[in-house]
Amino acid sequence: MEAFHVLSRGGVRFDKQRFKSDVQLFSNKKREDEEKEKALFDAQLPPELDFFKYAEGGSGKRKAAHNEGAGLNTSRQSEDARKRRKIDESEHSGNNSGNEMEDVVFKRPKDRVTAKGSEVPKPAETFEDLAKRYDVASRLLANLRKYKYEYPTGVQAHGIPILLERRDLAAISPTGTGKTLSYLLPVMASLQAPIASLKAAGSGVRAIVLAPTRELAHQIHNECLKLAIGRKWRVVLFDKATANTLREKNVRDKVDIIIGTPLRLVSAIQQGNLELNNVRHLILDEADRLLDNEFLAQVQEVVAASTYPDVQKAVFSATLPAGVEKLAMGMLRNPIRIVVGLKDTPLPLISQSLTYVADDASKLPSLLTYLAQPYNPPVLIFTSTQPRATSLTEELTLNGISNVDCLHAGMTKKERDDAVGRMRCGESWIMVATEVMARGMDFKGVREVINYDFPTSVQSYIHRIGRTGRAGQEGKAVTYFTDLDAPYLKSVANVLLQSGSPVADWILKLPKLSRLKKKQMGKVQRVEMVNPARKIGRRDVIKRREMIVASKRRKEKLQAEQADPHSESRQQ
Numbered sequence: 001m002e003a004f005h006v007l008s009r010g011g012v013r014f015d016k017q018r019f020k021s022d023v024q025l026f027s028n029k030k031r032e033d034e035e036k037e038k039a040l041f042d043a044q045l046p047p048e049l050d051f052f053k054y055a056e057g058g059s060g061k062r063k064a065a066h067n068e069g070a071g072l073n074t075s076r077q078s079e080d081a082r083k084r085r086k087i088d089e090s091e092h093s094g095n096n097s098g099n100e101m102e103d104v105v106f107k108r109p110k111d112r113v114t115a116k117g118s119e120v121p122k123p124a125e126t127f128e129d130l131a132k133r134y135d136v137a138s139r140l141l142a143n144l145r146k147y148k149y150e151y152p153t154g155v156q157a158h159g160i161p162i163l164l165e166r167r168d169l170a171a172i173s174p175t176g177t178g179k180t181l182s183y184l185l186p187v188m189a190s191l192q193a194p195i196a197s198l199k200a201a202g203s204g205v206r207a208i209v210l211a212p213t214r215e216l217a218h219q220i221h222n223e224c225l226k227l228a229i230g231r232k233w234r235v236v237l238f239d240k241a242t243a244n245t246l247r248e249k250n251v252r253d254k255v256d257i258i259i260g261t262p263l264r265l266v267s268a269i270q271q272g273n274l275e276l277n278n279v280r281h282l283i284l285d286e287a288d289r290l291l292d293n294e295f296l297a298q299v300q301e302v303v304a305a306s307t308y309p310d311v312q313k314a315v316f317s318a319t320l321p322a323g324v325e326k327l328a329m330g331m332l333r334n335p336i337r338i339v340v341g342l343k344d345t346p347l348p349l350i351s352q353s354l355t356y357v358a359d360d361a362s363k364l365p366s367l368l369t370y371l372a373q374p375y376n377p378p379v380l381i382f383t384s385t386q387p388r389a390t391s392l393t394e395e396l397t398l399n400g401i402s403n404v405d406c407l408h409a410g411m412t413k414k415e416r417d418d419a420v421g422r423m424r425c426g427e428s429w430i431m432v433a434t435e436v437m438a439r440g441m442d443f444k445g446v447r448e449v450i451n452y453d454f455p456t457s458v459q460s461y462i463h464r465i466g467r468t469g470r471a472g473q474e475g476k477a478v479t480y481f482t483d484l485d486a487p488y489l490k491s492v493a494n495v496l497l498q499s500g501s502p503v504a505d506w507i508l509k510l511p512k513l514s515r516l517k518k519k520q521m522g523k524v525q526r527v528e529m530v531n532p533a534r535k536i537g538r539r540d541v542i543k544r545r546e547m548i549v550a551s552k553r554r555k556e557k558l559q560a561e562q563a564d565p566h567s568e569s570r571q572q
């Protein structure tokens with residue numbers, strides 16, 4: 001286990017009672033900010049963008065944009081954003097213009113969903129509406145209520161009926177808008193009951209969900225287990241251990257749903273330890289990532305192995321670049337395509353900003369200054385490489401910031417699981433991570449995302465900042481850029497503009513990126529150590545940290561003794 005995981009917490013739990021004043025500081029700051037923003041920006045959000053307003057806790061009001069008169073032209077930008085929306089809409093209607101397709105645009109007061117395809121089913125306003133129209137087991141609905149899922153989100157209202165009518169689907173919906181449930185619920189409703197209790201269900205796994213990372217597969221598995229409560233569904237997270245168990249044919253024949261990453265599934269198929277000929281539903285979550293060069297061949301192998309007649313396929317993502325979308329559409333049969341909000345645009349609930357930091361060496365001081373102010377934990381910080389994630393975690397720890405964690409693919413399974421667990425239970429205040437955390441991971445409480453290293457693509461930017469502003473909550477995203485990142489700034493700035501965050505005029509005047517240049521976006525070379533000036537080695541850092549923790553403990557003990565002079569420790 002990485003020493004810093006333990007040391008960064010110093011073995012001390014955060015005592016909310018004791019640090020009441022600090023806690024109040026955070027909440028007061030948040031309240032003040034909210035009031036300021038409410039006064040400033042009431043009624044500024046165009047209604048068609050406000051599609052998540054209904055979600056619990058979401059005010060639906062646009063954040064930030066405090067910078068009017070400081071080189072930021074917000075009203076012009078809103079106008080620009082409106083124009084871009086128009087262009088975007090016409091781009092949408094230009095895609096897939098086959099004759100058999102008819103365009104259907106649903107406009108609900110709460111969200112804006114564009115659906116394209118033949119005979120698009122009516123959206124479901126409520127879960128009860130779904131139950132009335134389709135055969136959805138009452139147990140599934142009871143489980144939804146149990147987890148306080150009262151109303152379907154936009155992607156659920158539109159996507160669930162499509163999947164329940166056994167149509168193929170491509171769904172593009174912003175991060176944190178509930179895509180997971182929009183495929184899990186219809187898949188489980190269509191499977192009706194666990195395979196063991198059905199006569200005509202055949203033998204072998206009946207549904208596969210593919211995800212690009214083990215962490216995301218794990219999270220989807222947990223969501224699926226919530227829906228499975230009360231019935232003996234066999235839902236398997238396909239990892240090394242379960243793959244071994246499923247080598248027994250009579251065991252794997254009784255599995256309902258498998259959730260996993262492509263590589264592991266493909267190796268089981270190739271070894272003859274998994275058959276997909278009974279798979280009736282195949283879901284690709286984070287489809288654009290699964291269809292990129294790294295995963296494409298494996299995904300195609302899974303698709304080819306799913307030989308059940310009329311297997312239903314569906315792809316989901318918050319981003320689907322045109323080329324990948326074409327590939328995805330080619331895999332689907334008479335599909336319906338839905339877009340919630342604007343394609344490749346984050347929710348307006350996330351207030352985004354770009355911060356100039358000159359060069360790499362200036363980032364750490366900027367981050368430390370930022371973290372010296374009250375901030376909203378937990379905060380997620382993205383770096384471009386594993387060594388930089390480790391190095392930044394060490395630097396923060398060394399600078400006396402407690403409860404810092406690290407997550408990247410170079411860590412062991414246990415280390416990664418532990419790090420995610422600590423983040424989920426609120427033990428970590430700051431998580432430094434690589435791209436592995438950028439997609440799909442749902443930590444409801446994340447209020448701030450910091451792109452310490454500039455994202456590798458526009459998609460990477462959208463997914464990274466999408467770790468905040470989830471389920472109707474507001475969020476904040478800060479992106480550092482250096483002189484080396486400047487050529488790529490405009491692409492990210494366009495995303496800010498489109499989702500209603502302010503952008504300085506000079507950035508908008510930067511030249512548009514050529515295709516070739518765009519490809520180089522993720523290739524900026526950065527040193528491994530985030531603080532090249534550091535003279536001491538890692539062991540010294542650990543030693544220093546131990547000293548800090550010990551001195552903290554001594555101070556606490558002294559304070560406790562002063563508060564209670566008759567305490568036991570004093571008498572000894």
Ligand SMILES: Nc1ncnc2c1ncn2[C@@H]1O[C@H](COP(=O)(O)OP(=O)(O)OP(=O)(O)O)[C@@H](O)[C@H]1O
Nearest residue numbers: 149151152153175176177178179180318440442471
């Ligand atoms: N109908 C609902 N009502 C309330 N909360 C919901 C509902 N549907 C989903 N959620 C919550 O919203 C959060 C985001 O959902 P989910 O992770 O499925 O988003 P996503 O669209 O898949 O995001 P990403 O693109 O980042 O993968 C989760 O915490 C989930 O529990």
